[in-house]
Amino acid sequence: MAGPFIAVWSPKGGTGKTLISAGLAMHLVRRNTASQTLLIDLDAGGAHIAPLLQVSLRPSVLDYAYGVRTAIHPSGLHVLAGPARLVDAPLVTAELTQTLLEKARAVGYLAVIDLDSDLRDSTLVALEKADAVLLLTTPDLLSLYACRRFTQEAELIGLDLAKFRLVINRATARTDMPEAELIDLVGLPLAGKVPSLPGLAAAVNRGMMSATGRSNTDFAVALQQVADGLQFAGVPDSPLARLTSPVEAEKPVGLIGAVRRWWRSL
Numbered sequence: 104m105a106g107p108f109i110a111v112w113s114p115k116g117g118t119g120k121t122l123i124s125a126g127l128a129m130h131l132v133r134r135n136t137a138s139q140t141l142l143i144d145l146d147a148g149g150a151h152i153a154p155l156l157q158v159s160l161r162p163s164v165l166d167y168a169y170g171v172r173t174a175i176h177p178s179g180l181h182v183l184a185g186p187a188r189l190v191d192a193p194l195v196t197a198e199l200t201q202t203l204l205e206k207a208r209a210v211g212y213l214a215v216i217d218l219d220s221d222l223r224d225s226t227l228v229a230l231e232k233a234d235a236v237l238l239l240t241t242p243d244l245l246s247l248y249a250c251r252r253f254t255q256e257a258e259l260i261g262l263d264l265a266k267f268r269l270v271i272n273r274a275t276a277r278t279d280m281p282e283a284e285l286i287d288l289v290g291l292p293l294a295g296k297v298p299s300l301p302g303l304a305a306a307v308n309r310g311m312m313s314a315t316g317r318s319n320t321d322f323a324v325a326l327q328q329v330a331d332g333l334q335f336a337g338v339p340d341s342p343l344a345r346l347t348s349p350v351e352a353e354k355p356v357g358l359i360g361a362v363r364r365w366w367r368s369l
């Protein structure tokens with residue numbers, strides 16, 4: 104049984120799409136034994152997955168669409184990086200997105216898709232083809248405005264909001280934004296919340312995302328909650344429904360040397 108394909112999107116930049124899509128994919132690869140897990144970087148301009156997970160820049164989404172296989176991270180996660188060269192970003196068209204998602208479907212992957220915040224044609228294709236969409240917001244006025252504007256117009260552009268779930272990232276108790284009001288404003292059911300993790304930037308810089316897929320146990324617990332919140336995904340025998348193993352405690356590692364080696368290998 105193929106899928107599900109989970110797109111991670113937000114109409115606002117910097118809300119944590121890349122961090123959460125990579126964290127979720129690394130989380131799922133350890134728990135999903137029913138199928139292979141694939142992380143696809145469709146943020147062609149950003150292409151942040153390769154540095155975050157320190158995977159090869161090739162094969163990229165462009166190569167895959169033309170028949171090349173995926174890269175494989177040491178965790179077993181299959182990865183398709185964004186285009187290696189910034190000037191190639193416009194090559195990630197709606198047609199190419201459609202082709203590569205169809206190829207990945209045919210393999211039977213469980214896929215997580217990182218997107219940028221523009222609602223360009225290629226993004227629309229990914230949102231249409233996904234079985235489930237995590238709409239990310241941070242608990243602040245500008246992000247909420249962007250999400251509400253999107254949910255009010257989604258049906259006009261032909262997107263089915265039934266498969267969308269809200270994720271509140273950087274959730275803290277100190278935003279003067281009651282959660283119920285926030286959820287009501289956006290108008291989507293909540294899949295989960297990811298707390299503000301003070302050590303996260305340092306953990307990413309040290310390459311810890313690449314080694315473990317998360318910065319600490321709080322992140323892993325939050326990602327499990329999000330995966331649980333996705334079990335609606337419209338795919339009754341989805342591998343997500345069989346993810347039962349508990350979250351293990353995280354051991355700190357210092358990997359700055361590994362990051363340097365990855366950087367020099369480019």
Ligand SMILES: Nc1ncnc2c1ncn2[C@@H]1O[C@H](COP(=O)(O)OP(=O)(O)OP(=O)(O)O)[C@@H](O)[C@H]1O
Pocket residue numbers: 113115116117118119120121122123146149151218219220272273274297298299300301303304307
């Ligand atoms: N829960 C969190 N706690 C602490 N820092 C976070 C959290 N979520 C995201 N960040 C940080 O916020 C920044 C933006 O995150 P990220 O790059 O994942 O956002 P994005 O939505 O993918 O951005 P873009 O729109 O540019 O693609 C990063 O430095 C990331 O480490």
Ligand SMILES: [Mg+2]
Pocket residue numbers: 120121122146149151218219
């Ligand atoms: Mg990003």
